[in-house]
Amino acid sequence: MPESREYLGTEVKNVLDALNQIFNETVKNNAVSYISPELIKNFHGMIGKELGVHFEAIPGKFRENNVVVGTYRAPEYNFVSELMQRLCDWLKNEFKFRHDEEQDFLDAVIESIVTHVYVAWIHPFGDGNGRTARLLEFYLLLRGGMPNICSHILSNHYNETRSEYYRQLDHAGKTRQLTDFIDYAVQGFLDGLSDVLWNIQKHQMNNSWKNYVYDIFDAHKKINKPKRNRMRSLVLNLEFFKEYSLEEIQLINVDLAAQYKILSKRTIDRDVADLVSMGLMEMKGNKYISQISSLVKQLPTKRQIQQKVSS
Incomplete structure (x- = not known):
C-alpha cells in the first residue's frame, strides 16, 4: 500500500x-x-x-x-x-x-x-x-x-x-x-439471520452430499481409480439445480476439461450414464442435473426460513 x-x-x-x-x-x-x-x-x-x-x-x-x-x-x-x-x-x-x-x-x-x-x-x-x-x-x-x-x-x-x-x-x-429506526434495524436483523441460516443449511447439505458421494463410490470398488476420481470430481462440481448438456459437463472445470480432451467422446457418455445408474445424476430431457437437487428440495426454502425467523 x-x-x-x-x-x-x-x-x-x-x-x-x-x-x-x-x-x-x-x-x-x-x-x-x-x-x-x-x-x-x-x-x-x-x-x-x-x-x-x-x-x-x-x-x-x-x-x-x-x-x-x-x-x-x-x-x-x-x-x-x-x-x-x-x-x-x-x-x-x-x-x-x-x-x-x-x-x-x-x-x-x-x-x-x-x-x-x-x-x-x-x-x-x-x-x-x-x-x-x-x-x-x-x-x-x-x-x-x-x-x-x-x-x-x-x-x-x-x-x-x-x-x-x-x-x-x-x-x-x-x-x-426511535420506533421507525428500530423497525428498520430489526427487519434488517431478521433478514440477516435468515441469510445466515440459509447459508449454514446449504453448507451442511453440501457436506452431507459430499460424504454421500464418497460413500457411493466406496460401495463401487470395481471402478478403477482414474475413472473413480474423474467421475467423483464431475458430480461434486455440478451446481445445485443447474441443468447441463454433455458438452457443458466436459467443461465444468479446467482439470476435467483437460482430462476429457484427451479421452474419447464415448468416455463422457459412459461416465454420465454410470453416474445416473448410481443415482448421483438424473436425466431431464436431453440434459443432466445433480441428484443433490432432490435432497435440497426436502429443505425449507429461504422464504420459509424468513417466515420462521420472523414468527
Whole structure:
C-alpha cells in the first residue's frame, strides 16, 4: 500500500483487532460488564490507535469542542460526559442485563440498536463515533448470547443500506422517537439471520452430499481409480439445480476439461450414464442435473426460513 494510504490499513487493522479482542474477552473469557463511559472510551481507544493526524480525536477521550455533522449539530461538548453517563445508567436499568443470567434475546437486540443511535446522536468523540458505535453493537450482541457470525448482522445491514440508514437516523432525530429506526434495524436483523441460516443449511447439505458421494463410490470398488476420481470430481462440481448438456459437463472445470480432451467422446457418455445408474445424476430431457437437487428440495426454502425467523 502506498505510504500516503498506509493509515487506511491501520484503520482496518484497528477494527479487526478490536473485534477479535472483544470476542475473546466476551466469549472465551466471559469478561462481560455493563455499558459504561469507560468501556466506551476503551473501545474508542482501540479504533484510534496509532492513526495520528488521520484521526481527528484523542483516542479514548471525549471531545472538548463542538461539532456539526452535515446539518446536524451535536450536543455542546460540556454536556457530553453527563449525557454519556445518563445513557449508560438508562441502559443498565432498562435492559435488564445481569452477570449471573442470560439476557433476554429481544432486550439484547434492542439495546444494541438504541445504543448505536444514541452514540451517533451524542457524538461523544471528535472522530470514530460510527466505528465505536458498531463495536458497542457487536459487544452487546455477543454479551446477549448471539453467535459471532450473527453479531455483525446489524453493522452489515447499515453498511448495505447506507442511504436508508442515514435517512432513518435523521428522521429519528427530527421526530425524537426511535420506533421507525428500530423497525428498520430489526427487519434488517431478521433478514440477516435468515441469510445466515440459509447459508449454514446449504453448507451442511453440501457436506452431507459430499460424504454421500464418497460413500457411493466406496460401495463401487470395481471402478478403477482414474475413472473413480474423474467421475467423483464431475458430480461434486455440478451446481445445485443447474441443468447441463454433455458438452457443458466436459467443461465444468479446467482439470476435467483437460482430462476429457484427451479421452474419447464415448468416455463422457459412459461416465454420465454410470453416474445416473448410481443415482448421483438424473436425466431431464436431453440434459443432466445433480441428484443433490432432490435432497435440497426436502429443505425449507429461504422464504420459509424468513417466515420462521420472523414468527
